[in-house]
Amino acid sequence: MAVYYSRSAEVPIIMEALTNILDQPLIINAALSLAGFILAMVVLPRFYPLFIKAGLFGKDMSKRVPPGKEPVKVPEALGVIAGAIFLCIMFLFIPIPFWRSWVVDGKEEFPHHEFVEFVAALLSICCMIFLGFADDVLDLRWRHKLLLPTMATLPLLMVYLVNFGSTTIIVPKPLQPLLGPALNLGLLYFVYMGMLAVFCTNAINILAGINGIEAGQSFIIGLSIMAFNFYELTRKYPESHQFSLYFLMPYTAVCAAILYYNWYPSKLFVGDTFCYFSGMTFAVVGILGHFSKTMLLFFIPQVFNFIFSVPQLFHFVPCPRHRLPRYNSKTDKLSMSYTKFKMKDLNILGKTFFKLYWILGLIDVRQGVGEDREYVECSNFTILNLMLRIFGPLHEQTLTIILMVIQIIGSCVAFFIRYKLAGVFYDVVE
Structure with a gap:
């Protein structure tokens, strides 16, 4: 006896499967990150001639050069390509965490404050990539390098002020008899967060100069913060750490690709663009993920190098x-x-x-x-x-x-x- 299946009966099954997939934003983010890594591995070498033709190249002076030959031209500022791929991943990912709130719950239940955080974080990172590339092209002075991250952080600080506004910190036990259990820093807290962004972007830039050092330290910091986020997902405030992972997984993926080509002997130089891009990404997840003090702990070598310098x-x-x-x-x-x-x-x-x-x-x-x-x-x-x-x-x-x-x-x-x-x-x- 023949059995006939209606295609209309398959539709609910397909929709249910699609819904189950969309309800796993971290898995979708991981898939997009993997795609971003593969894309970066393929695309980066294809931009070498274009950057060299535009005059964006350096000479690796720490390599032996055969007699009578010039040092090989190494394309520079390729961090802007990694940043562009990262932004493409994040733009594609924007609807995923919010689809159920819009489609199922309706506009009244849409988490506007979370959406604004997401977009403001991307805006700050996008600004920093743009300003970093301007630095690579124009070779800005150090005073400008301190000013640019401050300007790029302003959208982030405004969102923090509107959505949270909390500037109270827990006082360490030895100081509690003097200051009490908690202390409201007010404006000083926003100054601290602004300085944090300036430090993150420039600390990676200061510890630079040899093949693989900028991308390598950024990759390890990214993996470390991701490990911290995954552990904290099972504890208090999992939403903040999930937000952090949305940004760090794509970032670490493109960072791994650029590290592959930047490792000794380097086929590309990452430029100041990558250092600014990396630092601002870490600052964004630290500030909006509410673990800015913990995040700073992963910069111990950079803190030492900064103080030493x-x-x-x-x-x-x-x-x-x-x-x-x-x-x-x-x-x-x-x-x-x-x-x-x-x-x-x-x-x-x-x-x-x-x-x-x-x-x-x-x-x-x-x-x-x-x-x-x-x-x-x-x-x-x-x-x-x-x-x-x-x-x-x-x-x-x-x-x-x-x-x-x-x-x-x-x-x-x-x-x-x-x-x-x-x-x-x-x-x-x-």
Whole structure:
């Protein structure tokens, strides 16, 4: 006996299956992220000639060059392509978390505040990608690099003010007898969040200069925050951490692709665009995901490098335009780079920092340099030079691996502080 099935009976089954898929936004986001990774792997090499033709290229000075030949031109600022792919993924993903509220619950139940957060976060990241590319093309000054992230963060801060407005922090136990259990920082809290965005974007940019270092540190930070988010999904406020994962999974996917091509020997340079894009993405998820203090823990190596670099960044000690390690073509290794100055030209802060770092063994110092022997040379104040001082001259890839290991150790320390040490200072962990 023949059995006939009506196609109309299949429609509810298909719709139910489609509904079940749409109700899993993290799975859809992961699928789009995988597609973004594949797209980036395919597309990035195809833009090499276009960027070189436009004059957006650099010369990798830490590689051996055959006699009579020029260093190979490496396309620069390819971070803008990774950023564009990320934005395409996020634009396609926008309807997914909100489809049920619109289709099933109706307009009255639509979570407008969550939608505004989502769009404002994308706006800040999009602005930062644009401004970062402008920096790559125009080579802006450092004061502009501090101003640009501040401007790009304003939409984010306005959304936080309208949707949440909470500026109260929990006071650590030792300070509670003096300040009470909680403290309202008011405007200072927004200043902190603005400074957080400035720090994130520039901290990655400062720790740069060798193949794979910018993309590598960003990739590890992204994975670390994702691990934190996935763990927190089973605890309090899962919505905030789900929001964070919406952004971090596509970001980490395109970051993995660009790391593949930026690893030694680098076929592309990521440019300031990628550093700004990465920093703003981390700032966005930290601020709107309500774990800005925890997020900062994953930047322990960057915080150390920034503090270590302060004397040169603020010109208490002379700062050359490039503080990259020196390349020795005979040994194919990197060694410390130096800055030269006269001690009498330093102000009191410069002399204090110089002597402190010298006493602590953080810098290498050469006295009596120059014809008049009045000059002093010291290694530049970066964590890259510090590693070369500790381990001696290293191959570029070895130095990158050491910094990646330090970044992983920093993430492990961050998890220890967050889940073991925080209970000593707080009754409720953030």
